Amino acid sequence: MTVVKIIKxxxxxxxxxxxxxQEAVHEASQTVEDIHGIEVEDQTATVEDGEIVEYKSTVEVAFPVKHGEE
Structure with missing residues (x-):
């Protein structure tokens, strides 16, 4: 049986x-092993002077829970 952990x-x-x-996944992969999938939960942006200056994506990252030395 596989148990999956999800982080935001x-x-x-x-x-x-x-x-x-992609940046969210890249950064998460630096400390999380074996990412199996993601779900983009939300997208927002910072606007200055009528222009988008920063895009933000909230991502749920799924990976298997490992027990001991597998």
């Missing part, structure tokens, strides 16, 4: 929502 990560980008989500 917020990625940011000056380029796009997609890039912000």
């Amino acid at each position: 990560v917020l990625g940011t980008s000056g380029e796009s929502f997609d890039h912000a989500a």
